[in-house]
Amino acid sequence: MAGTVVHLTPVVPFRELGSRNVDHPMRVVTLETAGQGEWSADTASTVSGLFDSLAPDWHDNHNDPERVASLSDAFARGTVAEGRLVELGCGTGVGTALMAASRDVAAAVDLSAGMLAHADPSCAPLVRGDASALPFPDGCVDALVLLNMLLFPGEANRVLAPEGSLVWVNTGGESTPIHLTAQQVVDALPGEWRAVASRAGTGTWCVARRA
Numbered sequence: 001m002a003g004t005v006v007h008l009t010p011v012v013p014f015r016e017l018g019s020r021n022v023d024h025p026m027r028v029v030t031l032e033t034a035g036q037g038e039w040s041a042d043t044a045s046t047v048s049g050l051f052d053s054l055a056p057d058w059h060d061n062h063n064d065p066e067r068v069a070s071l072s073d074a075f076a077r078g079t080v081a082e083g084r085l086v087e088l089g090c091g092t093g094v095g096t097a098l099m100a101a102s103r104d105v106a107a108a109v110d111l112s113a114g115m116l117a118h119a120d121p122s123c124a125p126l127v128r129g130d131a132s133a134l135p136f137p138d139g140c141v142d143a144l145v146l147l148n149m150l151l152f153p154g155e156a157n158r159v160l161a162p163e164g165s166l167v168w169v170n171t172g173g174e175s176t177p178i179h180l181t182a183q184q185v186v187d188a189l190p191g192e193w194r195a196v197a198s199r200a201g202t203g204t205w206c207v208a209r210r211a
Contacts, residue, residue, distance in 0.1 A: 001185075002093050002178045002187055003186025003187055003192065003195065004186070004195070005186060005195045005206065007195050007196075008196055014200055014202070016173060016202075017175040017202050019174040020175050029043065029047065030151070034184060034188040044111065044130055044132075047150075048113070051110075051114070053113035054114075055091075056106045056127070057117050059091075061116075061136070062091070062171065065095075066201040066203075067202055068098055069202070069203060070199065070203025071145075071169050071205065072098065073198060073201075074161045074169055075102075075103075075167075078087065078205065079196070080167055082143075083142030084101065084140065084141055084143065085106055086107045086108075086109065086148050087107070088110075088146050089109070089111075089146060089150065090109060090116075093118075093119035093126075095147040098125050100123040106125070107136075109127055109129045110128065111128070111129070111145055113128055129150070131152050131173065132155055134157045139164075140159060140163045142160075142164045145169070148171055148172075149178060151168070154190060157191070158188055164167045166185070166208045168182070168205065168207075168208065170183055171202060173202055176203075181204075185206055186206075191210060192211040193210055194208070194209060
């Protein structure tokens with residue numbers, strides 16, 4: 001059964017960047033992990049190495065008001081659950097800093113050591129980890145934030161509390177290499193889910209909860 005997605009009116013102004021990265025190699029990986037396909041040690045190493053190489057310029061290239069507008073809007077209108085918040089794929093901490101201004105971030109996780117080396121540890125405890133096997137107990141996270149991050153549906157479902165929220169943000173909208181639509185997100189998660197979704201700045205977002 002398909003999950004239910006309610007689309008809110010976009011924040012104006014917003015700017016669509018199109019879908020120029022549909023053939024990006026990370027788009028293939030994104031669809032594979034969302035479909036719970038194979039995630040091998042070799043794939044993890046390749047992805048980690050790719051983002052290590054991008055780390056030096058990442059913060060300057062992504063710390064832009066238009067890009068982070070979608071994350072801000074998700075928290076403003078998405079009714080994100082209160083409580084323990086964990087960010088997956090934190091990169092250099094652009095989103096972490098924004099969230100830490102109003103919420104306690106319990107952990108900011110990334111596979112790339114290079115990305116974490118450029119992140120600010122004062123915003124949240126930094127954890128190098130693989131999101132396919134998170135070092136957290138079952139049901140311990142109230143809000144799980146994925147900002148331009150691969151979705152591992154089974155693991156996200158495992159760590160989220162029963163009333164928890166999954167926040168999915170693509171700061172470049174459909175042009176984000178790691179992109180899923182809101183419908184693809186809720187359909188990928190085990191069980192029945194519902195979501196609200198919209199767009200702001202250059203990005204798209206959805207906040208999903210179990211139905």
